[in-house]
Amino acid sequence: MDIELITNVLFAMVRSGTPLLLVALGEVVCEKSGVLNLGQEGMMLMGAVTGFIVSFSTGNLALGVIAGMAAGIAMSVLFGALALGLRANQVATGLALTIFGAGLSAFVGTAYVGKPLTGIEALHIPLLADIPVLGPVLFQQDPLVYIALMILAAVWLFFRFSRPGLMVKAIGENPESATALGLPVLTVRWLAVMFGGAMAGLGGAYLSLAYTPLWAEGMTAGRGWIALSLVVFASWRIGRVLLGAWLFGLASIMHLVLQGMGWSISSNLLATLPYLATIVVLVILSSNASRIRMMAPVSLGKPFHPST
């Protein structure tokens, strides 16, 4: 492997990890507040189709990105109404949201299949882009990659240093005590769910506007699910979400690169690497019961009844 190939591989790793990073960041915030939303794939697809339709009709890519996020939020509001408002089972509601999003996006996107669009172009950051290896890998990407990294930093700072960040964590750990302290459990959970929706919509819009500027039915191809397993892989730590997203991105690139280099490993086997990695992490995490209890938000997935 020469240096140029390594640079290319790392560049592709950052790119393919970006939608995973966005969606996983949204979900990790959502889960830290104690809400499990399995509807990532559906929200992503709605974000992808809405972003594409708006960009295609208006010719404005930024508007498409915003519309994609709005579509993700709209989907998460639907989830919130059922799971938070009516206290429906979160797992079932999330799964329903995925199925609904897949169907609805296919329906509204029918007329836009096979339409060409000039996608979001790379933005070279002056000076930084000229650093060898690191420059091409990190600073010659498209603007959404930079935005994703900025959101990552913001979320990390939020949980690390801010009082509202602590509030979200407290509510995820023990909503009853949080209520007793006078914290607005439902409001915070609503905001967390909507943030998750916005991030999933953004991740979807990244696919349809930057990564492969086109709309195709089911184009997320399971990336929402990978992002969900990424949250577990990262054991709810923000920094590890980035590590995981890049690792998963690298795994999905490497099985293609290795084939091109003539390795005779089965490509099917290599394609399973991200999932195998998640299973290994799950096994390690759950080998120690107290450790997993330390990691996962305690009230995750449980509906909250203020009265009890």
Added chain:
Amino acid sequence: MKTLIKKVATAALSAALAASISVTAQAEEKIKVGFVYVGPVGDAGWTYGHDEGRKEMLHKLGDKVEATYVESVPEGADAERVIRKLAQQGHDLIFTTSFGYMNPTLKVAKQFPKVKFNHATGYKRSKNVGTYAARFYEGRYVTGLIAGEMTKSNVIGYVGSFPIPEVVQGINAFTLGLRETNPDAVVKVVWINSWYDPAKEREAAEALIAQGADIINQHTDSPAPVQAAQDKGVLAFGYDTDMSRFGPDAHLSGSLVHWGDYYTDVAESVLNDSWTAKDIWGGIDSGMVKMAPYNKKIPADVVTAAEKARADIATGSLTIFEGPITAQDGSVKVAGGVKLTDGEILSMNWYVEGVEGELPQ
């Protein structure tokens, strides 16, 4: 026993009567043609191509035919329900356009012996089920000839879906064409194990470009590889439909499939009552395989050579899988003057010389 015979006789008589009535009705009225599609009609690929064929048939036969289609029908149990419904609604001719519809088509055909069925890309036939497919590889040979002249790095990247004979034929035909005009060029293949995953297709194309490929060819359904080539400033061949709008600078040409003539012919054979269950494997000669418009970048003499090869394939004076053909390991796979039979082409599971990497078995 007697009553049973009587009953059978009456049933047979009434069936014959009904058949004769429907025949006369057919001669006077128009026929109904049904299409079952695996994807949405706007997929810019496989199903889009079939739907264009349906429209062409309607255009050519005018008010003699009426056509319905059902899109995005999953392969499996749902397909059987859709096909049966079309048969029950009085369709005279039904096209089922995906490999996975094979067994459902045969099952329904058994229950509706008067309805004619044609199943795309399958290998099982019966009295009222014919099959049809296109020799895509013929067009891919022509793209190979062009690639050999256009490559500078002598490395061509090929985004493959599944390592099945249909795809391997295309890789081999392309490589034979490539080495005809450029004996030093090689083909790198990357399998993505999916027919349709735009992001993965793009990643595969980018991985190949990173490894020195300056032309990308594909046997997957989305235009993402062409987009990747456009963005990276290299060249590409599309597939199925004209994908030039996704990469005006990159898109050189592509092997297209054209079903319109075939659908028109089959509908006509039903109209004049000459339909039989045939196995059609059409290529450039039948007009089923065509070339996408050539990019202006391609020098005129290269286009002339490509067009000559296309014409020679059509007349039969050029056979692609004719020896001597050297296999990947350097051994002589097909001796000089020997032509591979259709059966041998349909079960192709080896690479020709010039393809890199091992073929997953």
